[in-house]
Amino acid sequence: RTTLRWSSMDRSSSANLVYGTCSNRERDIFQRSDLQFPGPLAEGNPVRIPPDCFVHVMDTNKKIARVLLGPQNYTLLACEQVVFGPKKLIDLGDSWFCIIQNPVVKNGDTVEHDENGAVKLRFGATEVRKGRMAPFPLYPGEKLEGGLGHFTVVRAETGLVLRAKIDIVEDSLGLPTKRIANQEWLLPGPATYFPTDYVEIVRVLLAIVLVQGESLHLEAEQAHSDAEGVSRVVGEQWLYEREGPYIPLIGQKVIGKVVALQTNHLRALHLCAKRTFVDRFNKKRPAGSHWLLTAEDTDTYTPFPAYEAFMGFAHPTTLTHTPPSRHTRRLWALHTPP
DSSP states (O other): EEEEEEOSSTOOOOOEEEEEEEEEHHHHHTTTOOOOOOEEEEOOEEEOTTTTTEEEEEEEETTEEEEEEEEEEOOOTTTTEEEEEEOOOOOOOOOOEEEESSOOEEEEEEOOOTTTOOBOTTTTTTEEEEESSOOOOTTOOEEEEEEEEOOOEEEEEEEEEESSSSSSSEEESSOEEEEOOOOOOEEEEEEEEEETTEEEEEEEEEEEEEOTTTEEEEEEEOOOTTTTSSSEOTTTTEOOOHHHHHOOOOTEEEEEEEOOEEEEBBEEEEEESSSOOTTTTSEEEEEOOOOOOOOTOOSSSSOOOEEEEEEEEEOEEEOOSOOOSSSOEEEEEOOOOO
């Protein structure tokens, strides 16, 4: 029989654990295996914990596990066995974060224990640990969810839709803001999003680019203030006419783009009111009324689809004497059904 020295599952660690004695055949089997030794360690055998590593040692009488940090050689008692590790300490860089399930309860930097010596856990909770911090172990009961991740970089002309899991006060937009459970808000780019325990990412929005002569037809799905600070009520529709990229806010529904129409001295716009409203020239248009917009009124005009319909272009009728002379008059005629 010979002493078995077998590497742990963490292949980044060069240390071996001494698991007692076994036959030469058993030694060859475990040296070719990727599984950890299934049995408890024998009394008096040392556990070699490398630097920047940790193990969980359980007291089999009390069924309580504790953390041992390396580097050290620890001699197990008769009632102790290694149940986890050795594993590398979790080391986060400046732009890294991780999510811990069932995190331990801390009083400042001190981990709290119950009367039996077991660490206290917040079962069912999650904790986001981020940024440059000292390497730390996982305590018994804690779990690493999804591995390590980078902070989310929100590029220009994009936005993140965030949702609060519970009532919180957060500062993703730079100022402390109170959010209620299930409330959503937009984080426009360019920005860096730092994950928190009680906020989740819903989706990523891409900006809609408006060129000259284009407008965006929007509808309010909930009461809010738009990008220009105007209060909007549910069901209200309006046109956003500013050129450049635009990311719809939370509570805004994009109906579509509207292209501006041009007028000149030989072409006018024939419009019809779908409902009674006051147009941008401060003229009241009764429902069903028809009117013309000529070059004397405006060079370009964007009909508002919610209130007015574009019926087509109207062309002038030329009235002349016989024979024609240079004194020619153009009259606009609007023909409406009787």
